[in-house]
Amino acid sequence: MKQFCIFLLLAGFFVHGHAQEDQANDPPKLVVGIVVDQMRYEYLNRYWDRYGDGGFRRLVNEGFNFKNNHFNYVPTATAPGHASVYTGTTPSEHGIIGNDWFDVFSGEEVYCVSDPAYKSVGTKSDAGEMSPHRLRRNTLTDALRIYNNFKGKTIGVAIKDRGAVLPAGFTGTAYWFYGKDEGKWVSSTYYMEALPDWVKTFNKSDAAASYKRTWNTLYDSGSYVNSNPDNTNYERPFRGEEAAVFPHDLPALWKENGKYDIIKATPYGNSLTADFALAALEGESLGESGATDFLAVSFSSTDYVGHQFGVKAMETEDTYLRLDKDIERLLNALDEKIGKGQYLVFLTADHGAAYNSNYLKDHKLPSGFIEGRSLRDRLLAFAEKKYATNKVIRHLSWDQLFLDKRVIDSLELNAEEIRKDIANEMLTYEEIEKIFTADMLNANNYKTGIASLIQNGFNAKLSGDVMFVFRPGMLSAGYANGGTSHGTAYGYDTHVPFLLFGKGVRQGSTTIKTVIPDIAPTVSALLGIPFPNGATGTVRAEAYMD
Structure with missing residues (x-):
C-alpha cells in the first residue's frame, strides 16, 4: 500500500511538472x-x-x-x-x-x-x-x-x-x-x-x-x-x-x-x-x-x-x-x-x-475613536517627566514612534531602555492593545498572530523604534463624522x-x-x-x- 501511495505521488509530480512545462512553452x-x-x-x-x-x-x-x-x-x-x-x-x-x-x-x-x-x-x-x-x-x-x-x-x-x-x-x-x-x-x-x-x-x-x-x-x-x-x-x-x-x-x-x-x-x-x-x-x-x-x-x-x-x-x-x-x-x-x-x-x-x-457602538460592539494629538501629548509629557526632556521623541506617525538618537547619545541615555520605558507606558493607555519595540522585532522570529504581522511590516532600516497596535474597532477621530479607514x-x-x-x-x-x-x-x-x-x-x- 505504501509503495502504491508513493507511485501516486510521483505520478502526480510528473503530471504536474508536465503541465507546468506545457504552460511555460505556450504562455x-x-x-x-x-x-x-x-x-x-x-x-x-x-x-x-x-x-x-x-x-x-x-x-x-x-x-x-x-x-x-x-x-x-x-x-x-x-x-x-x-x-x-x-x-x-x-x-x-x-x-x-x-x-x-x-x-x-x-x-x-x-x-x-x-x-x-x-x-x-x-x-x-x-x-x-x-x-x-x-x-x-x-x-x-x-x-x-x-x-x-x-x-x-x-x-x-x-x-x-x-x-x-x-x-x-x-x-x-x-x-x-x-x-x-x-x-x-x-x-x-x-x-x-x-x-x-x-x-x-x-x-x-x-x-x-x-x-x-x-x-x-x-x-x-x-x-x-x-x-x-x-x-x-x-x-x-x-x-x-x-x-x-x-x-x-x-x-x-x-x-x-x-x-x-x-x-x-x-x-x-x-x-x-x-x-x-x-x-x-x-x-x-x-x-x-x-x-x-x-x-x-x-x-x-x-x-x-x-x-x-x-x-x-x-x-x-x-x-x-x-x-x-x-x-x-x-x-x-x-x-x-x-x-x-x-x-x-x-x-x-x-x-x-x-x-x-x-x-459598531450603535450595535453594542467594542469600538472607539483615536485622538492622535492626545496620544502624542501624553507621550511627550511622559518623556519630559522621565528624562527631563521630550526631545528624545523625534516623531510619531503611522502607529510608530521614532526616537532621536542624537539627543539620546548627547544625554548619555540608553536607547533600548527608553524603548522599554515607552512601551510599558503605552500599555497603560486604554486604546493600546499591543506594543513591540525594535529590539523585540530584531531579536525574535514571530510565526503567528499579530506579532508576526508587525514583524513582516517592520523594516530594520526604515521603521520606528516602537510599533503599537490599537484595539480592534477603533478609527482615527477624523472618521467620527462618517466614513472608514484601514491599516490594522x-x-x-x-x-x-x-x-x-x-x-x-x-x-x-x-x-x-x-x-x-x-x-x-x-x-x-x-x-x-x-x-x-x-x-x-x-x-x-x-x-x-x-
Missing part, C-alpha cells in the same frame, strides 16, 4: 493584474446575487477562488499592498512601509513614489514627479520583462499614482489620473519624455468630462437591501451636500470638491480607469508583441468611496455593482482582442476596511480576494489560508519565469490546470 499572450482598492473579501458574497454573469461571477465560476486570502503584515494600506502583491514579499523586505512615512535619514515625511529627480509628463503640475525608486525589490512585471529580454510590454494604469507606479515596477510604464481642473492621464520622465499619441488622443476626448454627471443608484434604491439606509451618521457627505444621500449632483458639487477630483470618489472613477485600460490595450497593441505582455490595472475609486461613505453604505454597494460591469467590459474586450483562453487574469485587493466605529492587523483589513482566471487555471476554490505574497510566485510559476528577486510567498499549485 498567455497577456497577463492582466487587477487590484481593487479597499475590497473586503465579503463584497464578493454580499453582492453576489446582484452581480451579472460576466464580471466577478465569471472570474469565480470559471476560475479559482482562494477564499481565505489575507495580508500577512501591517500596515494594510495602498502602497504596501500594491508593492507586496507584485514583489511577492512584505514591507520588511521591499521597503514600502506605508503610503508615506518618516524618513530617518532626511528627518522628513516622504511619499512612497515621489521623486523630484523626474518631471511631469502631460501636466504642468508636479503630479508626475514620481518613480519606483523607494522600492527595494523587483516585481513580477520586472521578472517577466527580464525573462523575455524586454520584448514584452508592461503598462500600469490607476487613478492613484502609487497604484500604477509600484505594479509597473522598474521596467514598465505607468499612467495615472490628475484631476483638479485638468482631468488628464499623466506620467513621469522616468518612463518617457512625451505622452504617446494614443494617450494624447484619450486626453483630448471627452472621456473624463463625460463623467461630470449626477450619480444616482444603478437600480431602484429599494433594492439595496444589503446596505444601511441611505441616510445614516456613518457616512460623510460631499462638501456642499446637506446629507450623504442619493442623488449626488456632481455638476453642482464640482468646484467645491476639487472639480475633476470628485470623479475619483464615485464609481465613475473606476469606469474612467476601465476606459483608459481599454485604450491602452488597443494603443499599445498588448498581446501582440510575440512575448507575454502585462496590463496592471488598479481600480482606486472603491477606496475613495469607502473612505467617504463606509463599508455598508448604499454608495459602496452601487460602486461595486458598477465595477462589476466595468470588469465585464474589460473581460469581453480581452476575449475579442486576445482570445478566450489566451490570457491570464488575477484579481485581488490592496487592503480591506473597517466598519465605522459609530456603527485585524481580519476586516487583512481578508481580501485572490481570484485566478484564464490560461492554465482550473475551476475551483480552497479555504486553505493563503497570503498576499503568494500571488507573485503563483503567477510566475504559471508563466514559467523566475520569481521576483525578493519573493517569500508560496506557489499555490492547487489552482493549476492538470
Whole structure:
C-alpha cells in the first residue's frame, strides 16, 4: 500500500511538472493584474446575487477562488499592498512601509513614489514627479520583462499614482489620473519624455468630462437591501451636500470638491480607469508583441468611496455593482482582442476596511475613536517627566514612534531602555492593545498572530523604534463624522480576494489560508519565469490546470 501511495505521488509530480512545462512553452499572450482598492473579501458574497454573469461571477465560476486570502503584515494600506502583491514579499523586505512615512535619514515625511529627480509628463503640475525608486525589490512585471529580454510590454494604469507606479515596477510604464481642473492621464520622465499619441488622443476626448454627471443608484434604491439606509451618521457627505444621500449632483458639487477630483470618489472613477485600460490595450497593441505582455490595472475609486461613505453604505454597494460591469467590459474586450483562453487574469485587493466605529457602538460592539494629538501629548509629557526632556521623541506617525538618537547619545541615555520605558507606558493607555519595540522585532522570529504581522511590516532600516497596535474597532477621530479607514492587523483589513482566471487555471476554490505574497510566485510559476528577486510567498499549485 505504501509503495502504491508513493507511485501516486510521483505520478502526480510528473503530471504536474508536465503541465507546468506545457504552460511555460505556450504562455498567455497577456497577463492582466487587477487590484481593487479597499475590497473586503465579503463584497464578493454580499453582492453576489446582484452581480451579472460576466464580471466577478465569471472570474469565480470559471476560475479559482482562494477564499481565505489575507495580508500577512501591517500596515494594510495602498502602497504596501500594491508593492507586496507584485514583489511577492512584505514591507520588511521591499521597503514600502506605508503610503508615506518618516524618513530617518532626511528627518522628513516622504511619499512612497515621489521623486523630484523626474518631471511631469502631460501636466504642468508636479503630479508626475514620481518613480519606483523607494522600492527595494523587483516585481513580477520586472521578472517577466527580464525573462523575455524586454520584448514584452508592461503598462500600469490607476487613478492613484502609487497604484500604477509600484505594479509597473522598474521596467514598465505607468499612467495615472490628475484631476483638479485638468482631468488628464499623466506620467513621469522616468518612463518617457512625451505622452504617446494614443494617450494624447484619450486626453483630448471627452472621456473624463463625460463623467461630470449626477450619480444616482444603478437600480431602484429599494433594492439595496444589503446596505444601511441611505441616510445614516456613518457616512460623510460631499462638501456642499446637506446629507450623504442619493442623488449626488456632481455638476453642482464640482468646484467645491476639487472639480475633476470628485470623479475619483464615485464609481465613475473606476469606469474612467476601465476606459483608459481599454485604450491602452488597443494603443499599445498588448498581446501582440510575440512575448507575454502585462496590463496592471488598479481600480482606486472603491477606496475613495469607502473612505467617504463606509463599508455598508448604499454608495459602496452601487460602486461595486458598477465595477462589476466595468470588469465585464474589460473581460469581453480581452476575449475579442486576445482570445478566450489566451490570457491570464488575477484579481485581488490592496487592503480591506473597517466598519465605522459609530456603527459598531450603535450595535453594542467594542469600538472607539483615536485622538492622535492626545496620544502624542501624553507621550511627550511622559518623556519630559522621565528624562527631563521630550526631545528624545523625534516623531510619531503611522502607529510608530521614532526616537532621536542624537539627543539620546548627547544625554548619555540608553536607547533600548527608553524603548522599554515607552512601551510599558503605552500599555497603560486604554486604546493600546499591543506594543513591540525594535529590539523585540530584531531579536525574535514571530510565526503567528499579530506579532508576526508587525514583524513582516517592520523594516530594520526604515521603521520606528516602537510599533503599537490599537484595539480592534477603533478609527482615527477624523472618521467620527462618517466614513472608514484601514491599516490594522485585524481580519476586516487583512481578508481580501485572490481570484485566478484564464490560461492554465482550473475551476475551483480552497479555504486553505493563503497570503498576499503568494500571488507573485503563483503567477510566475504559471508563466514559467523566475520569481521576483525578493519573493517569500508560496506557489499555490492547487489552482493549476492538470
